[in-house]
Amino acid sequence: MKLTISDLAKMTGLAKSTISGVLNNKDGFSEKTRQKVLQAAEQYGYVPNEIARGLSTxxxxxxxxxxxxxxxxxxxxxxxxxxxxxxxxxxxxxxxxxxxxxxxxxxxxxxxxxxxxxxxxxxxxxxxxxxxxxxxxxxxxxxxxxxxxxxxxxxxxxxxDDYDGGRQVTEHLLERGHRSIGFAAGLPTSRASRERLRACRDVLSAHGLALRPEFTFEGAQELADGVEIGRKLIAMKERPSALICFDDVVALGVVKAFQSEGLRIPEEMSLTGFDDIDLMIFPLTTVSIPxxxxxxxxxxxxxxxxxxxxxxxxxxxxxxxxxxxxxxxxxxxx
Amino acid sequence: MKLTISDLAKMTGLAKSTISGVLNNKDGFSEKTRQKVLQAAEQYGYVPNEIARGLSTxxxxxxxxxxxxxxxxxxxxxxxxxxxxxxxxxxxxxxxxxxxxxxxxxxxxxxxxxxxxxxxxxxxxxxxxxxxxxxxxxxxxxxxxxxxxxxxxxxxxxxxDDYDGGRQVTEHLLERGHRSIGFAAGLPTSRASRERLRACRDVLSAHGLALRPEFTFEGAQELADGVEIGRKLIAMKERPSALICFDDVVALGVVKAFQSEGLRIPEEMSLTGFDDIDLMIFPLTTVSIPxxxxxxxxxxxxxxxxxxxxxxxxxxxxxxxxxxxxxxxxxxxx
DNA sequence: AAAATAAATTGAACCGGTTCAATTTCCTGT
DNA sequence: ACAGGAAATTGAACCGGTTCAATTTATTTT
The missing domain is CATH 3.40.50.2300 (Response regulator)
Known part of the structure; x- marks a missing residue:
């Protein structure tokens, strides 16, 4: 069915090795042979078998x-x-x-x-x-x-530099006067999330502050997780004044939850993300990642x-x- | 370096074909041999070479x-x-x-x-x-x-069924009283976009209406294209009352442009998309695609x-x- | 024109598996 | 103890390429 190098050899009356050599642009072949091979390959639509090639090379x-x-x-x-x-x-x-x-x-x-x-x-x-x-x-x-x-x-x-990214947002929030900060972290398997969280904790503690456990969420991954976190926050009597989400997708989820409950960002709570995804239309303060x-x-x-x-x-x-x-x-x- | 089936054969004192047979769960091998092979494969961490296998199978x-x-x-x-x-x-x-x-x-x-x-x-x-x-x-x-x-x-x-999707949105817009409709189409290479556009034209013409060329855009693909279309619309003295975007990404771009110029959706213009992407937080009327x-x-x-x-x-x-x-x-x- | 050299081509082995006919080993029954 | 049949194992060919030493052909040189 499929044309092989041996088929070409038979058709042109040349040796397998010649066909292979020409097809691989090795030198030491006469122009005549070269043409003959190339022509035949073209004409019969020869497609090299990368599997076979891979096996030997x-x-x-x-x-x-x-x-x-x-x-x-x-x-x-x-x-x-x-x-x-x-x-x-x-x-x-x-x-x-x-x-x-x-x-x-x-x-x-x-x-x-x-x-x-x-x-x-x-x-x-x-x-x-x-x-x-x-x-x-x-x-x-x-x-x-x-x-x-x-x-x-x-x-x-x-x-x-996720640690530094975490540092930047946290400091930004502190500069803007936030003292009660929440964190929506990702899965524990995410290095990025861990680093950002760690940076946040470090910066806060350097300012004599700390993340309160009830404002720290774990395992957020998809939009739906963000929505859920948003809902939880809404249900709380006391809320952090700002929430750092470990990525934009989760932040978007929070935005969605807030929007549907009429909670306004940033008036009632400030929000940040990470990634700076293209599809973001909400004016989210975030950290861009190339x-x-x-x-x-x-x-x-x-x-x-x-x-x-x-x-x-x-x-x-x-x-x-x-x-x-x-x-x-x-x-x-x- | 890498362990082959022949290596295993040598080590166990069996034939290549035996190793292969056992490893492929063929029957006709004694339990003793079977164990010997499996054990050796396990012990030395044999990883079959799918390339070689692919070549023969x-x-x-x-x-x-x-x-x-x-x-x-x-x-x-x-x-x-x-x-x-x-x-x-x-x-x-x-x-x-x-x-x-x-x-x-x-x-x-x-x-x-x-x-x-x-x-x-x-x-x-x-x-x-x-x-x-x-x-x-x-x-x-x-x-x-x-x-x-x-x-x-x-x-x-x-x-x-992109045609039907196009039909649905267009009819929806007509039902809501829109008579001047715009369309932000995708690249001409997109079947989906073409079909949706065609449906839109058909439905409109069945109602004695037509897409006006100046409200019909082509080649939208990324968010940025949507933004541009949005800007163009903003700059127009007369605008369609609704714009159908061939996908949510483009719609999002339009939303972005409108937001930054303070044009309100749906008050000043209605907007629809296609795909119903997860990341959508804007309450966009759209067509869901599984x-x-x-x-x-x-x-x-x-x-x-x-x-x-x-x-x-x-x-x-x-x-x-x-x-x-x-x-x-x-x-x-x- | 023969010898020496260079250029072109070839054949066989190999890559790491699979397959199957042929062979060897093991049982079974008498 | 031995023939006969079943079960287990093996060896060689093959998949479609690459590689390179060996051979053949062409070109120079003397």
Whole structure:
């Protein structure tokens, strides 16, 4: 059915190796043969079998991308960046979602390895349990780049300065006179969320303040979680004067809840997010994260390693997070 | 470096074929051998090479997904659905984005084929030029499913009843008394946009009305395009009383433009969208599209074909679009 | 015109699996 | 103890490429 190199060999009366050589632009072939091969390949619509090629060359021209959830704008934008760079290199990307499950993450990485990807980009879940699977990658000297560093693992990574982002919003709120601040954190598996929370706590405590447990929420992930947090806040007799959401999606959920109950932002409560997603139309004060650029950087770093060989020194790239002041934070009457 | 089946054979003193057989759960092996093989594989951490396996079995356990833009929530949600079903089948998905370019679309499909994917899901761009590459797939009897049917191509597809969606919004607007309606269409390569526009025109003309050219915009794709359209409308002395946007992202852009200029929706202009994206917090009257379900349906249909063989009759699945009335459309003072 | 050198082409082995006919080993019944 | 049949194991060919030493062909040189 499918045309193979041997078929072409038969048709042109040349040897397999000749066909292969010409098709791979190796030199040492006469112009005549070259033309004959090229012509035949063109005419019969020969499509090389990358699987077979991969088997002998060990290069599959394929990279794996393991993220948490493609439906989240943060990851879809990052993915776009990765894809674009991969395309430039003639690479195709395997997309895997861990769906926030540690076991799935391991499985997906395993699947990528058995498919012999040339390299991996992983946005690992943070788990108490173990990073064995990542250390394994290193031990096997599979080229890989992480989104976010992993303690003790001397690997390439791209990360955002989430701690600093958290610092910036918190200080901004303090400057505007807020003293009672709430925090809607993400899943405990999110490094970004943890860092932001930690920064917030640090800054507050440096000012002699603290996050009150009843104003601290955990596990927010989707819009619906934000809505729920919003509802809870509405139901409270006493509320923080400002709420930091660990990402824009959650913030949007809170906005939605507030809107439907007629609670006004920032008059009745100030609100901030993280990511600065494109689809935001609410004038949310947030922290912008260069997701798309990070995706590109991840891919570029990975290719650096793939082509540079195992002795390429690990690269660490940190992107800054930048406060974007809009109008969801009011100056609090102290 | 990597452990192969031959290595295991050497270590256990058995034949390659025995190792392979046991690992693939074929029967006809003694319990003793079976254990010996399994044990060794486990102990030395054997990972099968899917590339090699793919070469001889012709099954790569891989499908290709070619979409336009992963950063668009419509596609990222659809992708999530595809991925989830693929995962159930132990398949991994290659993600390709055409970035709205017809040539890239062809290339990506080609790349997938040379990687010998077991099947393809394609959201094809609509182009005057040609669907040759899709007809080719059929000719080569590569299993594939399209998002949206292609005229003359008798293939499996999943689509939305975009015409009916367009009908619904338009009628809704007419019922609410709107007579001067604008339309912000997408790229001409979008089937959905075309169908919706066509429906709108049909309904209007059935009521003796028409879309005025100056209220009809083309090529809207991202939020920024919506913003621009919004600005243009603001600058007009005379405006339509309602604007149908071909998707929520564009609608969001219009909302953004209006908000910044203080133009009120729906008081000064009514607005509708399509998709009913999760991140919508603006009470936009829109048409909901079961993107995620469509992704799952696409994948399931594809697997039906992959496992059912070439004689599987083409499946056509049409998902309904449903008007979701919120509060961005007012009853017009005629 | 023969020898030396350079250029072009080829054949066989290999990558890591799968497959299946052929062979070997193990039981069973007599 | 042995023939016969069933069960277990094996070896070789194959999938479709790449690689490279060896061979063949062409071109120079003397």
């Amino acid at each position: 060990k290069y599959t021209k394929t990279i794996g991308l393991v993220i948490k959830d493609i439906a989240n704008p943060f990851y879809s934008k990052l993915t776009k960046g990765v894809q674009e760079v991969a395309g430039e290199y003639g690479y195709t990307v395997f997309l895997c979602s861990s769906f926030e499950d540690h076991h799935t993450e391991k499985e997906q990485i395993q699947a990528m390895l058995s498919r012999r990807v040339d390299g991996l980009i992983v946005a690992p879940l943070l788990e108490e349990v173990t990073f064995d699977h990542l250390f394994d990658l290193k031990a096997k000297s599979v080229p890989f780049v992480l989104l976010g560093s992993v303690p003790g693992l001397d690997s390439s990574y791209v990360e955002f 997701t798309y650029e990070a995706g590109k950087a991840l891919a570029r770093t990975l290719f650096g390693r793939i082509f540079g060989g195992p002795d390429t020194p690990p690269q660490r790239i940190v992107f800054d997070e930048k406060l974007v002041v809009r109008s969801s934070v009011r100056t609090a009457a102290n | 012709k099954y790569t356990k891989t499908i290709g997904l070619v979409i336009k833009d992963i950063a668009n929530p419509f596609y990222s949600k659809l992708t999530k659905g595809v991925q989830e079903v693929a995962g159930e089948y132990g398949y991994t998905v290659f993600l390709c984005s055409s970035f709205e370019d017809h040539h890239t679309e062809k290339e990506q499909i080609q790349a997938m084929l040379s990687r010998r994917v077991d099947g393809l899901i394609v959201a094809p761009l609509l182009e005057e030029v040609t669907f040759d590459h899709l007809f080719d797939l059929k000719a080569k009897s590569v299993p594939f499913v399209l998002l949206g049917s292609v005229p003359g191509l008798d293939s499996s597809y999943v689509e939305f 993107t995620y379900e469509a992704g799952k349906a696409l994948a399931r249909t594809l697997f039906g074909r992959i496992f059912g063989g070439p004689d599987t009759p083409p499946q056509r699945i049409v998902f309904d679009e449903k008007l979701v009335v919120r509060s961005s459309v007012r009853t017009a003072a005629n």
